[in-house]
Amino acid sequence: MIDLTEIRARHPQHIPQAWASRTRRDLLGDDGRLLIVAADHPARGALGVRGDSLAMGSRRDLLDRLAVALSRPGVDGVLGTADILDDLLLMGALDGKVVFGSMNRGGLQGASFEFDDRFTGHTADEIAAAGMDGGKMLTRICLDDPGSLATIQATAQAVDALAARRLVAMIEPFWSERDATTGAIKHRFDAESTIKSIAVASGLGATSAYTWLKLPVVDELERVMESTTLPSLLLGGDPQGDPDDTYDSWGEALKLNAVRGLIVGRALLYPPNGDVAGAVDIAAGLVHP
Template sequence: MGSSKDYDLESYKFHIEEFFPKKMFFKITNVKLHNANSIIKEECKERIRKDQPWDSNLVIIAADHPARNVTQIGSNKTAMANRHEYLGRIIRVLMLDQIDGVMATPDIIDDLFIINFLLKKANGRSFMDNKILLGCVNRGGLSGSPYEMYDPITAYNIEDITAIGLDGAKIMLRLDLETKMAKYSQKTLKICAGIVRECNRLALPIFIEPLSVFLDKTGVYKVKNDVEEILKVVGIATALGGSSVNIWLKLPYTSDYERVSLSTSNPILILGGEAMGDPTIILKQFHEGMLSGSNIRGCLVGRNILFPGYDDPLAVALAICEIIHKKKSVSEALSTLKSNQGKELDYLTSKIV
């Protein structure tokens, strides 16, 4: 059944094996068993950096969920635990020149660099050049843990990020102020302040995802997605670490988003949240959000771009770029989506054999 007159949810079905075959995925293992360290160092050193990366609106992929024990997409509880599928979908989007970058954990960044190396070795076009690369820092607040609000540094630290020349860091700060877990939120707050302070010392951009959360009846933490809660956490996040000049905010979309825009002078990227299975929803949210204020500078989105129902992540990504970069309407973005389904499926397979 179609979701609107402009879009049919099942008009196209993307299959990862057509784009990123399993045999190609397993080539990563072969590299890791031999000379992965030198390859990754060389890739980091040789990559072409984006000129003036922060001067325009941004579309950045979020690929840090599995490290926090978040693997579910819809009814599939382990969709993002399939690294072959997950990595292939990330590359499918990252191959686009219109995509500005990726935020990920070390395992994802390593795998991306290795596939990019194999692609360039076969005279293919790099998908890591001219991209903003952000390292995810704190993933210790494992989903489902009794102490989930305690979210220490477990992925990159700032020394790691600067050592390999990534362009910035990302942290999450979830605040449960209603239960005894509040003390763990406040411990995480102190950790985040230290990370921001370290980024300030290095003039390194730091992307903060501050969220007010609550425990639902099933014992699962959910985001308080109303505007007043978002306004409160913005003030907490921007006061961290001695200076706000390097802080970007990653915030959920909600109604009355102009109030969110007016809550800070810092740049804001709209997050995507849980996968909705219907790209039209996120396109409408991003369109409305981008009209709310000039400090809304794009999106940092994972599940809704990588797992957009049955659709092609590349096509959905291009539709999002139409809205973020070109200020197109939702209808125009959907037209772009439909005209790009299944394009360049041989981007990898025509080179890496």
């Protein structure tokens, strides 16, 4: 691997120059589907995978895994924060790839203010200036936490700002609550809650022309997807069970018309058997059969 710290210390101007000269591609290929690798978890302090709370703690190991994933056929691009995307850019891993910038990372994992998920990452201006394809925003909807309202409002503003630049606004909505005993945030993964979260997210902003959704794989997904006409990508999460069961659920979900692909991070970057390329190839075969 090139010495990224040396480049950053001596030649920080290489980063905006590299964004300006990066080879781009169309958002969608002939099959209209996307496989995006997610790498924005660390900025929220969410470094755990399965039982290892610091699995993503080594940046060079994470970058190595991302480089392998992005090199595999059928992987369309990546979603990440500026620090990770800039590193991948300097490594030459973003040429010809779709790139989404992660916009709100202020709701740190486990914080008392987690629902007040401030926009501390990419802005619409920087996403456009760098030639990225869009921005992603996590939008957790909690009826009992006023911080959720600030996040919803900021999401609506980001939708408008991205649409004005003809860039995708990728909203990741969850109907959520805080456990009264532990204080931990819980997402509700039943069909009714997911449908309600989709309804709220879909109505944010003055236009939905460039709005996409990032949604969990839940029971009764066919019923859930009937609640929207917005193109949607399914998230992979941090699966705890048999990977084959996860792949089977993805395969069934991808048969639905509104589902246009997957955004997967930990499940592909940290598979139980350690074979990143193998896990990515299975996902790519499901998305681009």
